[in-house]
Structures are given as structure tokens and as C-alpha cells.
Amino acid sequence: MPLWIDSPGALRHHLQQPPAWVGLDTEFIRERTYWPQLALVQLAIGDEILLIDPLVPGMTEALRELLVDPQVLKVMHSASEDLVAFKAACDAVPTPMFDTQVAAALAGLASGMGYQKLVDAITGIHVDKGETRSDWMRRPLSDSQLHYAAEDVAHLGTLYHDLDARLQALGRRRWLDADCQRLATAIDQDLPERWPHLSMRSAQFLDAAAQLRLLRLLRWRDLQARRSDKPRSWILDNELAATLAKQPPADLPALQAWLEKQPKAPRKLAEAIWQALTTPSEDEADLPLAHAATDADKKRLKKLQDAVTAQSAALALPDGVLASRRWLEQLLETGQWPEALAGWRRQQLEPVLGPLLA
Numbered sequence: 226m227p228l229w230i231d232s233p234g235a236l237r238h239h240l241q242q243p244p245a246w247v248g249l250d251t252e253f254i255r256e257r258t259y260w261p262q263l264a265l266v267q268l269a270i271g272d273e274i275l276l277i278d279p280l281v282p283g284m285t286e287a288l289r290e291l292l293v294d295p296q297v298l299k300v301m302h303s304a305s306e307d308l309v310a311f312k313a314a315c316d317a318v319p320t321p322m323f324d325t326q327v328a329a330a331l332a333g334l335a336s337g338m339g340y341q342k343l344v345d346a347i348t349g350i351h352v353d354k355g356e357t358r359s360d361w362m363r364r365p366l367s368d369s370q371l372h373y374a375a376e377d378v379a380h381l382g383t384l385y386h387d388l389d390a391r392l393q394a395l396g397r398r399r400w401l402d403a404d405c406q407r408l409a410t411a412i413d414q415d416l417p418e419r420w421p422h423l424s425m426r427s428a429q430f431l432d433a434a435a436q437l438r439l440l441r442l443l444r445w446r447d448l449q450a451r452r453s454d455k456p457r458s459w460i461l462d463n464e465l466a467a468t469l470a471k472q473p474p475a476d477l478p479a480l481q482a483w484l485e486k487q488p489k490a491p492r493k494l495a496e497a498i499w500q501a502l503t504t505p506s507e508d509e510a511d512l513p514l515a516h517a518a519t520d521a522d523k524k525r526l527k528k529l530q531d532a533v534t535a536q537s538a539a540l541a542l543p544d545g546v547l548a549s550r551r552w553l554e555q556l557l558e559t560g561q562w563p564e565a566l567a568g569w570r571r572q573q574l575e576p577v578l579g580p581l582l583a
Contacts, residue, residue: 263315276371438470441501
């Protein structure tokens, strides 16, 4: 039976003797905000499961003590969103960490396997996912919610021991440590994407000047979303941003008049949008242009993908673990190995990709 923890003192009492590892998960809400709102924290310590209420004053500070403890390994599954939630609520990212989804991929089981399927594959136990869309901010939580939440950490210990043994046998535990640390560092640093226009397909159809305007708008949008804690699309959706970049108004009154005609337009932000459109950034000279791939580009990418597929098969790794399509595109576009392909991935890939890149 899980224990409901609604005071920082109770949590600290259970952590008086820090364990070697804990199972950790969260429930959060992010539908109407930029930052996820931490609603529940599930903690497995041995056979004991704690359901922690982070809405209680002082609880996030008590949680932070555990999150930053270097002697306690945090076992999580598909942890990226949970890490963002912890960073927002506790100003800390759990480290060191063992992500069982990443571990399953590196062990050769499958890439991106969900918790339910992984538990079934390793233990044969079926985990109910019936409360996925619950309102986790309400109090009190229902018995069904509490059961579902407890199940999300109940099997993490078994997964950890099984996958750790597989990775140790394959000599890949350091691969997992590197991947988990890279993820934790990226979320802790919380750096905005430098060239967000490259992720928008519509940017390929804009000329250089329009792409520059789009970059300015997207950077401003991200900053505004963070400051106001609102989803990016609530500030300025992609379609409006692309239209403004392609056909910029002549002046602020023209922009205001145009916004008045758009159903989803942020009319009250006209002055800020105009400022963003017309204010240069220091690094604009380095702007990489988005472009539609040519036949030659596609052939070069296909050769790299084929080489990665062959190397993945040789290592018995699932597709996409060694290198994603986007990482290979970055490698071709810049000629530089992206951070995502550093470390053990580059060691495995450089011997086979080096001759193709040369």
C-alpha cells in the first residue's frame, strides 16, 4: 500500500538512511503553461512506495535534497519531461540517473519502448494505464489515481537490475551514463534552440531575408512564452509567424491593422512583435538557411543512413539509437559532428561515416 506524504518532515524521515537507488516518476500538467506544473512525485525505496504531494509548502525544497544527492541513483523511465518538471519546480535535475527506456535501447531490446511494454517484456506483468489523462492537480486524488501512480514506480527496481546486468555484460553501461548525463545537462542549462527556424518546414520556402525575420520572431516568441509561462502557440502560432516573415508590414500601424484581421493574433503584443521583427541579433551573420533537399542531398543522406543501419545491425542496436535522421542532416549541413553524436556514438560511427563524409 503506497504512503501519502504531505509534509516535508515526513519525506525527510523516510530518507534518513539514503538508499543506493530510488525509483522516481512524476505526474504534471502542461496544457496551459510553458513550464510543466509538478502535481505528484512517486518515489520507490526498496519495497516502499511514497506518493509525495509537491503542492505542500516546503516539499519541493525537501525533494531537491534527494534530487541533487550524488550518492543516490535515480531510476526513471523516459525521463526527459520529468526532468523539465523537476527543474521548473525544484530548480534541480535528478542526477545521477538511470533511464530504463534508454537502457532498453542500448541493451538491444527496442527503441522508445514505453513503460507498460517494457515491464511486460521483462516481468510478464501487465500495467494498467487507465489514468493517463487524469487531473493530477485536484485533491484528494482518487483511489484509482493513487494505484496508477504507484504502479509507475513499482517495477522500476526490477527493470533497473535486469537492464543494468545486460548493459554490464555488453560493456555498455558507460554509454548509458553518458546519454543520461548529456540529457540532464541539457535540461539543467535550459538553453533556447539557437536556430529554431530550421525546425519549421515552411522556412524552406522563404528567401534569406524572410528566414531572418522568422528567426527573430521565433526567438522573441520563446522568450515571451518563458516570461509569461504560456505555451508558444498561445503567443504566436507558426502559421502567423511564417506569414509575417514572408510579408512584413510596412510599419507598426500596418502590423496592428493586420493583426486585427487575424482570429488567433496576439493583438495586444503588436508593439513587441514589431520590435522583434525590426531588431537585429548579434549572430545573424551566421544564419544557416533552411532549404529543400536536392536529389544530391538525398543521395548523400541515404548513404549515411545505410552505413548507420549496417553499423547498428553489427552492434545489435535498434534503428535510430546510433543516429537519427536529423543528426545526420546536421552533420551533412555543417560538416561538424553535432553534440548528440559526440562521445561513444562518434567512436562507433566515425570509422564508417568518415570515408563517406570525405
